[in-house]
Amino acid sequence: MSYEIVIGLEIHCELKTKTKAFCSCRNEFGAEPNVNVCPGCLGMPGTLPALNKTAVEYCIRAGLAVGCKISRYSAFERKHYFYPDLPNAYQVSQLEYPLCIGGGLTLDSGKFVRLNRIHLEEDAGKLLHGPYGTRVDLNRAGVPLIEIVTEPDLRSADEAVEFLAKLKSALLTTGVSDCKMQEGRLRCDVNVSVNKPGDKWGTRIEMKNLASFSAIKRAITYEAKRQMDELDKGNTFVQATRRWDDKDGKSYPMRDKETSNDYRYFPDANIIPINVEPSYVESIRKTLPEMPWELKERLQKELGLSEYDARTITSDKAYSDLYLNVLKTFNEPKFVLNFIMGEVFKKLNALGQDDIEIPLKPEILAKLLKLYHGKTIAQATARELLDEIWESNADPEQIVKDRNLAQVSDSGALEAILQKLVADNPKAAEQLKMGDPKVNQFFIGQTMKATGGKANPAVVLEVLNKIINK
Amino acid sequence: MELAKLSLEQAIDKLNRKETTSVELTKAVIAQAKAAADLNALITVFEESALKAAVESDKARAAGKPLWSLAGVPVGVKDCICIEGTKLTCASKALENYISPYTATAAQKLIDAGAVIVAKANMDEFGAGNRNETSAFGRAKNPVDPTRVTSGGSATAVAAFQCYGGAGTDSGGGIRMAAAYCGLVGLKPTYGLISRHGVMAYSGSVDCVGPLTRTVADNAILLDVMAGHDPLDMTSAKQPKQEYYKNLKADVKGLKVGVVNGGCALAAAAGFKAGGATVSEIKFPYLDAALGAYVAITSAEAMSNLNRIDGIRYGLRQNGSGELEDVYFKSRTAGFGKAVKQTIMLGNYVLSKENLDKCFFKAKKIQKFLQQEFDKLFKQFDLIVSPTVDIEAPVAGEASNPTDAKYAVVASLAGIPAISVPCCNGPNGLPMGLQIMANKFNEQTLLNAALFFERAKEGVK
Numbered sequence: 001m002s003y004e005i006v007i008g009l010e011i012h013c014e015l016k017t018k019t020k021a022f023c024s025c026r027n028e029f030g031a032e033p034n035v036n037v038c039p040g041c042l043g044m045p046g047t048l049p050a051l052n053k054t055a056v057e058y059c060i061r062a063g064l065a066v067g068c069k070i071s072r073y074s075a076f077e078r079k080h081y082f083y084p085d086l087p088n089a090y091q092v093s094q095l096e097y098p099l100c101i102g103g104g105l106t107l108d109s110g111k112f113v114r115l116n117r118i119h120l121e122e123d124a125g126k127l128l129h130g131p132y133g134t135r136v137d138l139n140r141a142g143v144p145l146i147e148i149v150t151e152p153d154l155r156s157a158d159e160a161v162e163f164l165a166k167l168k169s170a171l172l173t174t175g176v177s178d179c180k181m182q183e184g185r186l187r188c189d190v191n192v193s194v195n196k197p198g199d200k201w202g203t204r205i206e207m208k209n210l211a212s213f214s215a216i217k218r219a220i221t222y223e224a225k226r227q228m229d230e231l232d233k234g235n236t237f238v239q240a241t242r243r244w245d246d247k248d249g250k251s252y253p254m255r256d257k258e259t260s261n262d263y264r265y266f267p268d269a270n271i272i273p274i275n276v277e278p279s280y281v282e283s284i285r286k287t288l289p290e291m292p293w294e295l296k297e298r299l300q301k302e303l304g305l306s307e308y309d310a311r312t313i314t315s316d317k318a319y320s321d322l323y324l325n326v327l328k329t330f331n332e333p334k335f336v337l338n339f340i341m342g343e344v345f346k347k348l349n350a351l352g353q354d355d356i357e358i359p360l361k362p363e364i365l366a367k368l369l370k371l372y373h374g375k376t377i378a379q380a381t382a383r384e385l386l387d388e389i390w391e392s393n394a395d396p397e398q399i400v401k402d403r404n405l406a407q408v409s410d411s412g413a414l415e416a417i418l419q420k421l422v423a424d425n426p427k428a429a430e431q432l433k434m435g436d437p438k439v440n441q442f443f444i445g446q447t448m449k450a451t452g453g454k455a456n457p458a459v460v461l462e463v464l465n466k467i468i469n470k
Numbered sequence: 471m472e473l474a475k476l477s478l479e480q481a482i483d484k485l486n487r488k489e490t491t492s493v494e495l496t497k498a499v500i501a502q503a504k505a506a507a508d509l510n511a512l513i514t515v516f517e518e519s520a521l522k523a524a525v526e527s528d529k530a531r532a533a534g535k536p537l538w539s540l541a542g543v544p545v546g547v548k549d550c551i552c553i554e555g556t557k558l559t560c561a562s563k564a565l566e567n568y569i570s571p572y573t574a575t576a577a578q579k580l581i582d583a584g585a586v587i588v589a590k591a592n593m594d595e596f597g598a599g600n601r602n603e604t605s606a607f608g609r610a611k612n613p614v615d616p617t618r619v620t621s622g623g624s625a626t627a628v629a630a631f632q633c634y635g636g637a638g639t640d641s642g643g644g645i646r647m648a649a650a651y652c653g654l655v656g657l658k659p660t661y662g663l664i665s666r667h668g669v670m671a672y673s674g675s676v677d678c679v680g681p682l683t684r685t686v687a688d689n690a691i692l693l694d695v696m697a698g699h700d701p702l703d704m705t706s707a708k709q710p711k712q713e714y715y716k717n718l719k720a721d722v723k724g725l726k727v728g729v730v731n732g733g734c735a736l737a738a739a740a741g742f743k744a745g746g747a748t749v750s751e752i753k754f755p756y757l758d759a760a761l762g763a764y765v766a767i768t769s770a771e772a773m774s775n776l777n778r779i780d781g782i783r784y785g786l787r788q789n790g791s792g793e794l795e796d797v798y799f800k801s802r803t804a805g806f807g808k809a810v811k812q813t814i815m816l817g818n819y820v821l822s823k824e825n826l827d828k829c830f831f832k833a834k835k836i837q838k839f840l841q842q843e844f845d846k847l848f849k850q851f852d853l854i855v856s857p858t859v860d861i862e863a864p865v866a867g868e869a870s871n872p873t874d875a876k877y878a879v880v881a882s883l884a885g886i887p888a889i890s891v892p893c894c895n896g897p898n899g900l901p902m903g904l905q906i907m908a909n910k911f912n913e914q915t916l917l918n919a920a921l922f923f924e925r926a927k928e929g930v931k
Contacts, residue, residue, distance in 0.1 A: 039572050043778040045560065045670040046552045046574055048703050078774055080821075082798055089777030136782070264821040266770060266830060269675035272704050 003194040003231070005224045006201055007154035010189040011167060013146050013177045014123060015058045021122045021144035022049035022092065022271075029183050033128065033137035041142035043087025048270050051076075055144035056099065056274060058176035059120040060284050062146055063100025065174045065291060066167070068118055070281045074099045075273035076120075079263040084136045085125035093147075094119035095265045097273070104150075105166050106293070108311060113163050114151040121145050146176075152191065152201070157220035161213050164188060165315065169292045172317040181354040187211050192220055194227045202227065203237055207244040207251055212354045219244040223251050295320055303333040312341060318356035319344075325362030330370050339369055343386055359391045368396040376400065378407045380453040407456045414463045417450050418443065422467055432468050440464070473498040478543060478634040478688035485531070485542050492524035492531075492542025495634070496586055499544045503589065503632040509611045511626035512589040513549045514557050520544060520588045527584060540695060541584030546633035548624045549590040550597065551679070552668040553577050560670050561593045561605035564779050564786045564805025574668020575700045576637055576679045583695040588633050592623025595807045596776060597639070597672030600647055600875050601864065602626075604809035609866060612651055614900055618863040621648035624682050629654055635683040635692050641672045642764050643858070643878025645680045646890035650903025651863035653892045655689045655920065656682045660910045661885035662707035664693075665700030671775040673768035674705070676882040686891065686921040690714040693913060709911055717914055720922040721745065725852040725915070728752040732877065733857035734894040738904050741926045742855075742919070752854070756843065757876040759836050764879035765872065766820050766833035773817025779805065837883045844884045848909040853919055858903030862896035877905055887913050891920045892927065 020027050023040035040047040060070055075097040078090035098119035106112050123145045125138035148167065154160045168179050168186060179186040188210045193202035205223055210216045223242070230237060242251040290298070292314045299310040314320045319340065326336050344365075348356060368389065372382040377400060385396050385405075400406055421443060422429045432439045443464050447455045473494060476484065484490040500517055527542035547553070550560045552570035559565045573581070581587065592610040594602050601619040602610040610623035613630040620626045624636035625648030638645040640658035649656025657680045664679040671677055681692035693714050700706040723746035729739045731751055739749050781787040781801025788804050790796035806814070820829040847854060856877045864874075881888035886907055893904035904923065908916040 042783055044571065044784065045558055045565065045568070045778075046550075046570070046572075046666075046668040048667050048674075048705075050702055050704060080774060080777060082777065082780060084782045084794070087778060087783065089780055090774055262823050264774075264818065264826075266774070266821050266826070269673075269771060270671075270704060 002197070003224075003228050004197050005155055005220070006152045006193045006195065007156075007160050007220060008152035008191040009148075009150045009154065009160060009164065010191070011148040011150075011164065012123075012187045012189075013062075013148065013171055013179060014185040015055055015144040015146060015176050016178055017052055017054045017058065017144055019052055020142035021052050021055050021120070022142055023047075024050075025142065027143050028139075029180075029185070031139050033135070034139060036139045037141070041087065042138060043089070049092065049268075051271055051274075052144060055120055057284060058144070059099045059118060059146050060276070060281060061174050061288065062148070062171060062176050063103060063118045064281070064285050064288055065170050066103045066105055066115060066118075066148075068100035068103035068115065070276055071097060071099055071101060072276055072278070073097060073273060074276060076268045076271040077265045078268045079265055081261055081263060083124070084134075085127055085138070085141065087125070087138060087141055091122055091124065092268055092271065093121035093265075099274075099276070105163060105170065107159060107162055107166070111153075111159075113153045113159075116149040116151050118146050118148045121147055152193075157217045157224075160190070160220055161217050164213065164216065166292070169315065169317050173289055173291055175289070179355070181211055181213075184211060188216055190216060190220055190223075192223045192227070194224055194231065202231070204239050205237075205251075206241045208241060210244060212246075214354075215244065215246045218246070218249055219251065222249060226251065292317070292320065305333070305337065309337055309341070313337060316356045318358050322358055322360075322362050322365065326366045326369065328366075329363055330366040330373075332369070332373060335373055336369055339372070339382075343383060347386065347390065359393070360386075360389060361393050364389055364393045364396065371396055371400060375456060376406050378454055378456065380448070381405050381407070405454060407454050411459055411463050414447065414451075414455060414460055415467070417447055418460070418463050418467055421446050421450075429468065432464070474502045474631040476634070477685045478545075478683060478691060479685065481543055481634050482540070482691070488531075492527040492544075492586060493521065495542065496520050496524040496544045496588060499588055499631065499633050502630060503627070506613070506630050506632070509613055509616065509626050509630055510608050511592055511610050511623040511630060511632055512546070513559055513561065513592050513607055513623070514590040516556070516588055520586050523586045527586065538582065538584040539691065540580065542586060543584070543635075544586045544588040544633050545580060545635050545637070545692070546589040546591050546624060546627050547577055547580070547587060547637040548593050548622065548639055550593060550639060550670040550672075551577050551590075551637060552670075553587060553590070557590065558670065559590075559607070560596045561607055562595045562779075562805060562807070562810070563606040564781075564802070565784075566606070566786065568785055570668075572668060575665035575702060576696045577668065579696050579698070580637065580692075585695075589627065591627050591636060591638075593644075594622070595810050596670065596772070596813075597641055597644065598772065598809040598813045599870065600643055601866075601870055602648075603866065603870070604807055606807055611866070612863045614651075614653060615863070615898075617865055618651070618900065619866050620651050620863065622682075625649060625652040625654055625656070628652070628682050628684060635681060635688050637679055637692070637696065638682045639669060639672075640678050640680055640882070641676050641768055642882045643875045645678075645682055646858045646878050646888060646903065646905060647875065649682060649890040649892075650858035650901065650905075653901030654682055654684055655686050655889065655891050655924070656680065656903075657689050657693060657889045657913070657916070658881060658887065659693065659697065659913055660707065660887045662703075662705050663709065663887070663911065663913070664696045665698070665703045665706050667700055667702035667706075671771070673771040674775065675771060676764075676768060676885075678882075686917060686924045687715065687718060689889070689920075690718045690917050693917075697913075707911070712914060714914055714917055718921055719918055720925045721918045722747040722853075722922045725919065726750075726850065727853045727855055728847060728851035730754040730854065730856035730877070733860040733902060735855055735857045735904060738893045738923075739855045741923060744926065745922050752847070752851070754843075754856075754880075756840060757880065758873075760840055760880045760883055761873060761876045763833035763836035763840075764875070764883055765816070766829045767837065767883075769813050769816040770820045770830050771817070773814045773821070776806075776810065776814060781805065840880060841884050844886060844909075852908065852912075852915060854907040856905045856907070857893075858890040858905040862898055862900035862902060881905070881907050886910055887916050889916050889920050891923050893923075
């Protein structure tokens with residue numbers, strides 16, 4: 001008998017404020033260990049938090065982008081646990097009075113996935129394991145995070161990944177975070193349960209800190225299957241946190257001690273609650289950029305893109321940014337779209353990243369596409385050049401000129417080649433005369449070979465017909 | 471000796487009239503500290519750096535440079551207030567060798583005003599207690615009768631002339647009870663009037679820094695220096711700058727004084743009538759409830775604040791087996807004394823899932839209720855008077871009784887200013903304190919009434 005899978009996500013997203021949430025240390029990734037620290041984020045005696053207003057603004061901004069209601073009153077609590085990466089032995093978070101309530105996102109299927117809340121909290125540091133033992137880097141301690149909590153509305157691993165990709169795209173669009181999963185700036189806790197249709201929800205299992213789309217997909221798939229197998233065997237289990245091992249592709253139980261915390265949440269008296277003025281919220285709302293789903297509609301309406309094309313090109317901010325910026329200097333919407341969704345996507349999939357970064361500048365790509373569109377270069381050349389300029393951003397016009405890569409459309413030059421080919425391949429020429437179109441491809445291929453792929457296929461056919469029909 | 475006995479106000483005056491020097495004053499108080507070292511008032515004495523600062527101060531004065539209000543005056547601060555590059559022990563073994571990398575705002579204001587910081591004073595370990603018997607470095611004694619307790623080494627130091635005034639902290643009476651036990655003037659200002667940045671927290675929602683002095687005028691002088699908004703403390707109040715000392719006058723004319731009776735409070739408060747105040751007794755049946763709420767809230771906050779003392783980044787570390795949990799367990803077991811451990815246990819109990827609502831949030835409701843009661847009272851009265859403590863300083867080693875603090879904690883929970891001034895003598899001839907409370911930010915009214923009371927008492931002598 002089949003099961004229904006119920007999934008809820010808790011997404012942690014580091015905000016890209018200049019400074020940390022409660023002190024003036026820099027919020028930057030990749031610095032030498034323990035350089036961006038001060039007595040405050042080291043949890044030294046006597047230090048007090050000073051709330052970063054930009055972090056509050058960014059949290060509200062994220063909330064507005066996904067349709068949350070912004071709380072009029074918001075407050076901070078302490079969540080207690082001991083760990084070396086948590087200097088105060090409590091994390092400042094929001095339990096009772098989060099900044100943003102509700103909201104949600106619509107999947108491609110039309111299904112609306114509800115959010116429970118978005119709240120502001122601080123990140124912990126990082127443990128560094130090495131030959132010298134374990135050390136702690138507190139650069140990240142106190143970096144502002146937003147935690148985005150969904151309702152348990154997701155029903156499959158694919159839905160979860162789609163939701164997350166849409167959320168990521170929305171967050172990137174608002175500019176509050178760079179959402180880099182590889183740097184741990186966007187991570188996800190997944191709650192999975194299974195139940196027979198019509199039954200009550202099953203026991204929830206949580207897996208924390210999943211850091212890639214593939215890990216999330218695999219973890220959900222594995223965990224749901226594991227739970228179904230257990231239930232099929234007649235076993236029951238208790239609500240717990242399991243550790244997902246991405247290398248093994250399995251989830252493992254954790255010790256009770258690690259999962260049965262009473263965090264002893266209570267109000268942080270050092271941080272005065274925030275009274276969020278509606279006028280302030282409106283001032284933030286006014287600065288919200290066009291969200292991906294709005295852009296999608298506009299592209300359909302203004303450029304006549306199909307629903308599929310518009311959805312695909314807006315599925316990541318990197319795609320839509322590239323697309324819109326190429327159009328600025330080369331306004332051929334369909335042509336550019338096809339090239340990006342064909343050639344550029346192929347290249348990105350080959351890289352296989354969660355965090356889409358396109359090193360190629362839009363104006364350089366526009367130059368390349370102009371050459372290709374104007375038939376100055378052949379498709380093969382365009383592909384080769386894309387590879388070449390992808391990171392270097394070298395000027396494609398210059399390369400074409402320097403290396404003489406322009407397509408050979410000169411019928412005189414092609415005639416000589418083709419006459420020789422016809423003479424050397426009498427049998428094929430005979431077939432062509434009989435009207436066998438397959439042989440066309442043979443001659444085009446051979447001409448490409450002779451010209452280093454630069455021959456314009458249309459011109460080749462034209463010249464070939466002339467020779468044969470003489 | 472005589473030099474050390476000057477009031478802070480007199481010391482400033484003598485310095486200004488060039489009748490003494492900062493070096494002389496500093497040497498005088500350090501001599502007192504050495505002579506009465508057995509009182510155990512001080513944890514760290516900055517003999518060298520204090521004398522150096524005194525020399526600099528004298529040089530500046532001789533050169534005719536503009537001088538700030540406390541130029542050259544030796545003061546002490548409680549050892550939970552950070553001063554860069556010096557030990558901050560909080561009277562705990564856990565921080566026995568901890569050096570603070572920065573200076574607290576309140577201490578910096580004293581330094582900026584020209585004060586010579588001579589010492590860090592003994593205290594209850596991390597503030598857990600109200601008799602200064604829980605210090606890892608031994609109890610501070612009461613200079614009036616060394617067999618008896620004080621409520622803080624700062625008070626002992628000021629009363630024993632080891633400094634001209636001190637910066638203490640008061641969560642539930644720390645400054646005021648110490649003042650009462652030692653015959654001093656101690657002010658817990660309005661919550662937020664003096665920055666808490668750089669003060670190791672006991673209970674952040676009630677902790678206050680305040681002056682401990684031998685006279686009311688001295689108290690006003692130190693308050694002038696330490697009060698003020700600080701962006702590093704979100705709970706710091708944005709209030710217009712006051713000049714408490716300049717505006718100080720012994721005046722209670724037309725004030726309405728309500729008295730919560732106990733000890734000699736009613737008799738003492740009657741003295742205000744002579745100044746043109748009206749005095750009436752009020753019923754205030756909330757002392758016990760307030761005490762319970764205070765214990766619940768502060769133990770919860772203290773537990774939370776003390777969790778950072780984990781032996782990982784600083785402080786006493788005992789590795790044990792080397793396993794992380796053992797490091798925590800061994801370090802904290804060895805670092806904390808019994809009273810701190812009890813506070814932590816209680817705090818964890820209060821905040822546990824089962825008790826959060828019935829202990830912690832109930833206590834917060836009581837606090838809210840008290841605040842509303844005081845709001846009502848201050849519509850009727852300008853000042854509320856009570857005993858600071860209704861007993862004399864207890865004999866050291868006696869079982870401590872939390873109800874000692876019942877008069878003190880109400881002002882703490884309400885966030886209102888309260889001052890303790892020497893009042894009558896108790897059955898054993900030991901000093902007792904009168905607590906005067908006012909509405910928020912009415913420190914001037916409070917100090918003026920305290921000055922009136924001080925003068926009236928002197929007149930009686």
